Amino acid sequence: MSLFEKEFEDYFKKKKIKFKRNDRSLPGTPDFSFQNGAIVLFLHGCYWHGHNCKEWKLDNIWRSRISVTASKDIKIREQYLEQGIKYIRCWECEYKKNKDAQFKKIEYILSRY
Numbered sequence: 819m820s821l822f823e824k825e826f827e828d829y830f831k832k833k834k835i836k837f838k839r840n841d842r843s844l845p846g847t848p849d850f851s852f853q854n855g856a857i858v859l860f861l862h863g864c865y866w867h868g869h870n871c872k873e874w875k876l877d878n879i880w881r882s883r884i885s886v887t888a889s890k891d892i893k894i895r896e897q898y899l900e901q902g903i904k905y906i907r908c909w910e911c912e913y914k915k916n917k918d919a920q921f922k923k924i925e926y927i928l929s930r931y
């Protein structure tokens with residue numbers, strides 16, 4: 819488990835928010851899911867998921883690997899939208915910039931369901 823995941827897990831525990839980790843019955847195995855799969859949270863590392871926040875120096879092999887991951891991510895998101903499941907994505911860079919804002923955002927969404 820990465821620090822990124824661990825910090826979220828600790829936060830949810832502290833807030834007594836019930837979650838499920840890596841539920842394989844859901845598309846793409848979300849990092850966290852809530853309320854019996856009504857809400858899913860994906861934590862995306864910027865490098866692996868090809869975030870456009872940086873000019874990544876990649877060779878062609880990595881470039882194609884990461885573009886496969888990015889197109890998978892899009893398909894997974896579409897599946898959730900079709901099923902009416904709330905999809906939340908958190909980019910690593912946004913999280914590092916302001917952890918509190920990301921936690922608050924997720925808490926707000928959870929409170930509305």
Ligand SMILES: [Zn+2]
Nearest residue numbers: 864869871911
């Ligand atoms: Zn990023």
